[in-house]
Amino acid sequence: MNNEELFENTVEETAAVQGGEAVLEAPRKIRKMSANGTNIAKKIVMYIILVLFTLWILVPFYIVIVTSFKQWDEANSTNFTWWPTMGFSFEGYAQVFEKPIANAYTAILTGFLNTLWIIIPPTLLGLFTSALAAYAFAKLRFRGKNILFGILLATMMIPGMVTLVPAFTIYDLIGWRGTPLPLMIPGMFGAAACVFYLRQFFTGIPTETLEAAKLDGLGYVGIFFWIMVPLSKPALIAQGVLGFVGGYNDYFGPLLYLTSPPLQTLQIALTTFVNQYNSNWPSIMAGTLVALLPTVIIYIVAQKYFIEGIASSGLK
């Protein structure tokens, strides 16, 4: 939208300049040209800075990729090469995917699968419960709604670091430590931030639509599933991918509760792998790249949802 507008503006401007050119007097023309000159210079400087910043973001990834394909000798030589001159080696990836460490799978692969089954259920269920609550807060009338909403507001104020140790102690007491339950169960009840975001989105859906559905015989649950969910797919997807990426990249939680190899999530498995292949840099970089790729791919595919989800979260 905005891009198009900007584009149109510039087209109009250039058209105006071209049309007016013929009748312009000489001095004005010169001034205009020099203004154009500084504009071009500004543009060039701007693009140079933007490209440099792009390199600053991307070159580290390039270094990871190149190193992961190097042979051990080349990676561990004092002169860094920007290309695997001694030939490509897939030894690093072989170590990531083949060498058995725990059970039948490798540490990294086990970690990846663990991450999936530990993270996906709470993400989906949490999204569902958050959406239900958001629907109730946005569209239903019931006693104590404002009080409940206030309580929800207050939960965001409680610093996680205060409840961390007591929660850890309680989980230890009831035998949840060493199991994935502390990472899974709390998330299933939904997250306050997610409720806020979805509530905002749901409020934007016209009440008339819901009333019409009610007249057609849909109950509250029916309205939620057949009207609210389909109409708010982008918002739900945005929250879903953000939640998944957050869970996938979480390190602190698994570090507290799940450090035994068979249950390690990917982030912990990666640190284990790195310690095991200490100073074998091609392997470490291969592991790093494998750990990075899934979220980057999800981001590239679902980019629109990421940007919208984040941009609207800050525009309260």
Next chain:
Amino acid sequence: MEKIEDVIAPNEDVTDELIALPEGDAEGGRAPVRAPKRRKTDKEELMGWGMSCIPILGFLIFGFIPLIFSLYICFNQFKGLRLNTAEFVGFQNFQDVLSDSMFWRSVVNTLFVIGATLISLVISIIISTLLTNCNRGKKIFQTVYFIPYVCSMVAVTFMWQWIFNYNYGVLNAVLRNLGIIKENINWLGSESTFMPVMYVILIWGGTGFNIILLMAAMTNVNRNCYEAADIDGAGMFTKFFCITLPAISPTIFYLLITGVIGSLQAFTQFQVMAPSGGPGYKGLTIVFYLFRELFQEQGGSDIGIATAVGWILALFIAVVVAFNFWGSKKWVSYDE
């Protein structure tokens, strides 16, 4: 349209007694389309409660109980995780923490982390300003700049660990080839360079989120203001400082506060980079200190101390939030 009914309903709610709730429950099933008003309200009430209480229930169980429990823990001393060894010690845990030089070292390190957040915010403002004025390639730049945000901090830390590697790292090699240094620098092994390296990692990972929010704010700035400024002959910098900056000040403040709160809780990059705390404990942040009390101190975990650290950290965060309320009134212009 049921507007009239909606207006009546709240009044009815007030006079209704709570006993009405089980009634609605007993009825069960879907409410008939043309149900009497009263029963419909009950149904709505029940649904509203049922749907909205799940996250609140979760909060009560996993947030409120630990919160209350933490008040008990921080005033007692325990042997390991055994709760039956509790011994009331008053404020002793807090005294122990505040008199521990290691804790103050972690506070200083954490303050440094806040510095990295400020730098990354300034860089983000510059980049987003340029990006908003850029017509071609805007989308691609934006896509690239956001990538670090979705990357795993653990993997990213290993990435930089390799770049800054003492013997084989690319940075030392490049600097040597350029003739800037003669001998390799032990970036991660010496006290003076450890924090600068962490700055690089934090800034690299911190700009993506800022840029997205700042760009959203900047594209919302009223174009007419810039056109008016153009007519008045305002330059690039005048326009930036007199129009853009005040207009996006709420976003900047929001990013500043969330950034500072995030920095106060920095942990992952530091623990992954230096599990033992780094040279001269330069990598020991407050949360890292808490983590060590919970896991690594000899004699097992000291949950009393760890909880006390948690409360002190919460106090720091509360100060930041208070500053938020005070500062947003003073500096931020919220004119819509």
